[in-house]
Amino acid sequence: MKHCIKCGMPNTRPGSIFDDKGVCQACHNYDSRKSVNWDERKKELRKLCDKYRKNDESYDCIIPVSGGKDSQFLAHIMVTEMDMHPLLVTVTDSFTHTQAGAHNLRIMIETFKLNHYQYTINHDLFRRATRIAFEMTGEALKFVEYAIYTIPTLLAQKFEIPFVIYGENSSFEYGTTDTNFYDATPIVQAMSDTLEKERQWWIDHGLSSEEVSSIQLDKIKPLPLVIYTSYFYPWSSLRNLEVAQRYGFRTLAHEWDREGCIENFEQMDSIAYLVHLWLKYPKFGFQRTSDIASRRVREGQLTLDEAMTLIKERDHKLDQKSLIDFISFLGYTQKEFWEITDKLWNKDIFEQKEGRWVLRNPPY
Numbered sequence: 093m094k095h096c097i098k099c100g101m102p103n104t105r106p107g108s109i110f111d112d113k114g115v116c117q118a119c120h121n122y123d124s125r126k127s128v129n130w131d132e133r134k135k136e137l138r139k140l141c142d143k144y145r146k147n148d149e150s151y152d153c154i155i156p157v158s159g160g161k162d163s164q165f166l167a168h169i170m171v172t173e174m175d176m177h178p179l180l181v182t183v184t185d186s187f188t189h190t191q192a193g194a195h196n197l198r199i200m201i202e203t204f205k206l207n208h209y210q211y212t213i214n215h216d217l218f219r220r221a222t223r224i225a226f227e228m229t230g231e232a233l234k235f236v237e238y239a240i241y242t243i244p245t246l247l248a249q250k251f252e253i254p255f256v257i258y259g260e261n262s263s264f265e266y267g268t269t270d271t272n273f274y275d276a277t278p279i280v281q282a283m284s285d286t287l288e289k290e291r292q293w294w295i296d297h298g299l300s301s302e303e304v305s306s307i308q309l310d311k312i313k314p315l316p317l318v319i320y321t322s323y324f325y326p327w328s329s330l331r332n333l334e335v336a337q338r339y340g341f342r343t344l345a346h347e348w349d350r351e352g353c354i355e356n357f358e359q360m361d362s363i364a365y366l367v368h369l370w371l372k373y374p375k376f377g378f379q380r381t382s383d384i385a386s387r388r389v390r391e392g393q394l395t396l397d398e399a400m401t402l403i404k405e406r407d408h409k410l411d412q413k414s415l416i417d418f419i420s421f422l423g424y425t426q427k428e429f430w431e432i433t434d435k436l437w438n439k440d441i442f443e444q445k446e447g448r449w450v451l452r453n454p455p456y
């Protein structure tokens with residue numbers, strides 16, 4: 093396990109690219125922003141919007157939203173700058189949701205006066221699919237993560253809305269690709285295709301064929317154009333937070349101090365979602381603190397030393413409130429949870445010391 097010499101990101105992130113000096117692609121991609129003409133990119137977005145904008149108040153695009161700061165920023169751009177008429181779509185998981193998350197979604201609908209479509213996977217299917225994915229792969233929210241991408245596009249197909257707007261191209265921001273691009277349509281299609289390849293696997297573990305199909309794209313109806321807005325606007329969590337706060341966005345500051353995290357405003361809608369994020373730790377030796385800290389180093393808000401101190405202190409921690417929500421909804425005891433996760437620890441990265449798994453080569 094090696095870490096980027098500039099931002100500290102580990103090379104165990106699936107698909108990560110490092111140069112021979114030990115600098116990760118995410119750092120190179122961040123630096124490449126300086127040479128981009130962002131005014132030109134904004135004009136490109138306007139041109140796309142001009143192509144799809146409807147002047148009769150019917151929906152001309154779908155914005156998949158969680159209510160988080162990035163969704164608020166997207167709604168802000170599409171409504172106030174691009175004069176579009178979006179339909180907001182939320183695909184929710186069945187875990188308990190935070191008060192701040194519910195508040196943020198509500199003010200977003202009110203502020204921008206937009207209609208909102210909430211798609212909830214039936215709780216029984218969500219529970220079974222999550223149990224299967226957790227027990228067999230450790231990637232607990234595999235099924236719902238597919239749905240988060242496919243359902244807004246599927247609804248766009250059904251409602252004949254030609255344009256779907258996502259925020260960040262995380263493969264570019266986290267350096268698993270060296271090219272920035274906006275067209276995410278092939279990515280959504282690939283997710284639906286992957287699900288097709290996995291169909292038998294899900295059926296063998298207890299889902300029905302119809303349940304798998306329920307989150308796949310329509311094979312006949314035309315696909316909308318799906319875009320990443322981070323191609324057109326330099327993406328920044330803190331700028332998005334600032335914009336969202338102007339509309340009344342709330343962080344978790346007065347609600348929940350999350351273990352294993354270094355901020356209180358990212359991925360904050362669903363309580364048990366943190367378990368899904370933590371499950372990367374036994375497999376790859378890093379999780380949320382590393383993700384955010386290395387990002388802050390790239391953005392110039394933390395030094396590498398400060399990031400390493402935070403990673404040492406927090407990256408291994410699994411939030412207890414999140415764990416309890418996860419196991420109580422899915423029907424596990426704590427003992428069962430730890431027995432299932434026990435087989436996930438990567439022995440090339442971890443060794444056992446005094447009954448605990450610890451990193452063999454910690455970066456700090």
Ligand SMILES: [Zn+2]
Nearest residue numbers: 096099116119
């Ligand atoms: Zn880096």
